Amino acid sequence: MSLTTDPPPVAIETTEKGLAAGKLGTFSGAVLGISTVAPGYTLTASIGLIVAAVGLKMPAILIAGFVPMFLTAYAYRELNSRMPDCGASFTWSTRAFGPYVGWMCGWGMVMATIIVLSNLAAIAVEFFYLFLGRIFSNPSIAELAQHKGVNIATTLIFVAIATVVAGRGITTSQKVQYVLVGFQMVVLLAFAVTALVQVARGDAPAQLSFSMDWFDPFSGVALSAFMIGVTGSIFAFWGWDTCLTLGEESKDPNKVPGRAGLLCVLSILVTYLLVAVAVMMYAGIGDTGLGLGNKDNADNVFGALADPVLGWAGPLLLLAILASSAASLQTTFLPAARTMLAMGVYGAFPKKFAEVNPRFLVPTFSTVAAGVVTGAFYTVTSLLSERVLLDTIAALGIMICWYYSITAFACVWFFRGELFASIRNFIFKGLFPLLGGTMLMAVFVVSVRESMNPDNASGAAIGGIGLVFYLGFGILLLGVALMAVARRRNPDFFRRTSSASTLFDLENQR
Template identity: 55%
Template sequence: MSTDTVRNAAGDHGLSEKGLKAGSVGLIGAVVIGVSCIAPAYTLTAALGPTVSEVGVHLPAIFLVGFIPMLLVALGYRELNNAMPDAGTSFTWASRAFGPWIGWMGGWGLIAATIIVLSNLAAVAVDFFYLMLGQIFNNPSLADLATILPLNIATTLVFIAAACWISYRGMETTKTFQYVLVAFQLLVLGWFAIAAFSHVANGTAFDATAISPDWFNPFAVGSFSQFAAGVSLSIFIYWGWDVTLTMNEETKNPEKTPGRAATVTVLVIVVIYMTVALATLSFAGVGDTGLGAGNPENQGSIFAVLAGPVMGPFAILMSLAILSSSAASLQSTFVSPARTLLSMGHYSALPKSFGKISPRHKSPSYATVASAIAAAGFYVVTRTVSENALWDTITALGMMICFYYGITALACVWYFRAEAFRGVRSFFFKFLAPLVGGVILLVMFFKTAIDSMDPSYGSGSEIGGVGLVFILGAGVILLGAVLMFIMYKKNPEFFRGQILARTSQPYNP
């Protein structure tokens, strides 16, 4: 092992810099990219309806409950980043705390989840692209072009290639692109919320419903199964804030800025979600007919249904906002898997080719292109074989998110175990917060895994009486284990702890 794999600017951690462009992103830029990756406009239009169908008017309570473990985990991520700023995040930190085997699987969970969601984001962008064309040219038949499989696949691949190209050009290009698209989608969501509340005040809402304190009471949800399903959905809608940590080697003040950006991103998102959720419930109610938020026919994209009645002739702006949201998230989501793959290649947990850096753009060249090829291949295969397989894999994302977030949160607890009880701040931020957040997410992982074995979970597809969602989720994790053993045979040094050694943070009085 060369000496440059022993030190970085933060000290002797067994970590090293990878050649990324340092100091290219500040706090505001990191928060913008974090919000973009979460994609509030796209996420809300897809998640509001299904969550309402589970918990009704208690949607705000569930959003708040889902926010709590995200915030607790984000605090743990911040502490890990302060001690070990490294682009590998979950992979690197879990390797340092628990050893190379668990670290490798933590990295795989992040990579698999983000690769899968990249294909979904591209597909959503394509759907709204053709819907937008239909609205612009006043020709609804143009929206149906998205249902033509060869055209759909070709357009999706173009979107993935374009996002890959922007990401390949580095964080400066990414940041500029994101400022415009994030500002636009937040402006439209604010417009929608104000317009919805105005309709309620003027008596022109579809089903005007007064906001009640009971909406914020999670204990009023009908059953634990409904509660768990709602929390699982709400965890998904917050996912993506950790992209701010994967940029830590490219941010100004890398020990502090990424962690602060993660916390600010989660807080900004919960404000956006609560405002839009309250506006939607107040305007449409939770009924299962007409414009009601509980209508199964509205759940695919609730904003596509409500934008016209709420925003009138400006409804096209919502289509543009969702298109820009999914396109922006498609591009910013490339940041996480590319830098995790880069780190795994750099530390010899994957072939060294993944550790290559573009000499011109100082970005993960090979890893970025590999992420795009994997996402494109995944979409082509699943979309061609079965559309249910594609959407059930997206449903299984919750399992992978809880899996790698939970591992990373507990890595914080274990890594800082020597100083956890040496002060109030250490106890809360390095022990209690990540412990509670990690346990909640791992409980949700096992709960989702058990529930998804039921064939009625997701699309209703099954193989041998076992739900397709469980088969896909467990299959992706098992695939990671197989690849890990293959890498062990090819490069045992990493798995013997000879490159990224297991350690703990000593207490410094």
């Protein structure tokens, strides 16, 4: 293995898609990534799931979910440095493994985004009515979120608004996110510090003492519980890859997206651990009252803790979660629309998806399509499950593990000829992506198996099999059927091989 410095890699030319180039730097890219992750929304939606699975081991599980994400982030960085393309996982896996794997990877990414968009909209609606209820001192307003008809109608309105904003261009998205992300991060920090201060004063309900054992994932957790918890943790970190799908709109497409992704992941980890420790020490993990294990609070932990921790400032936390959900709802359209754009440009999807608005330089049709499918998905799942948020989070973990692991393996395979050229190549292009992909694929397999048991989620089932199985693995199987249809309608894309000298010979022939 050589210790010499590698020669500068030559980037592979990808197809110009008409997006706005040179708009994003490292910081702004990281902000959009953090916005998509939505730490405020994610924590209030996932803490209940993780605590139900592993109890006081929540910090350990958050770290366990972070490790494969961090390792996989290097795969994204290396692939982007060679092939900056808004199709990201779809483009890279197609280049490495061929059209069939690439199509399924792109499908998994798009559907993961659709699932989380519906979840984001639902959380935004819940906190919207909670906030209005507090402002007007009218509990009946807060209860409107529990009325299925009102909930679905309001969620569809939120999705429509986010679709319009996402369709106005990347610059509009960037300016909106600075405000929303900054606000939620400041409020989350204030919430965590205030909770810890109350613990120090002896005013907390649980008054737990800090323990390093909370960070040890190797003791006191059954394998099945560990995997369920890690699935929730992986969901908690999902979204940083938005930085990579915006590569073609970055100031330096070969370097900025990768740096932004790593900055985003590390910032999120620090935030999660601080808040997790604070709420555990303050509320404990009991199944009554403010306990994090209380099923009545599982879908909305911050909704229960806002007033006890912050007092008169409680509505600020509700507003922060609303801002977090709304911000992420808008930015999450970006990777979904751009992946569909790339699939349209390269022939994997109908050509209509390749259209870019000449004024706003965004894939308008793909953005609208994402909004319509999100609204339909949420409506159907809401009618099938009483606790749709819990089920969609579990299903999302399955989807994430699927397409992230494929992307990680694509990095190893694509760079296989240069892995031993230097220690750097071996670690960042080989070892890290291989470890990250293996971990994620293991979680995927176990999660699919566990999802068949309705008791591992909300209890909703179809034919005795958990709804999560259908929302996760079932949608992937649907993708296989749709791929067969796509092959008949767009055969040229499926005729190419991964050994093509350019990224997509099909596009060069047009």
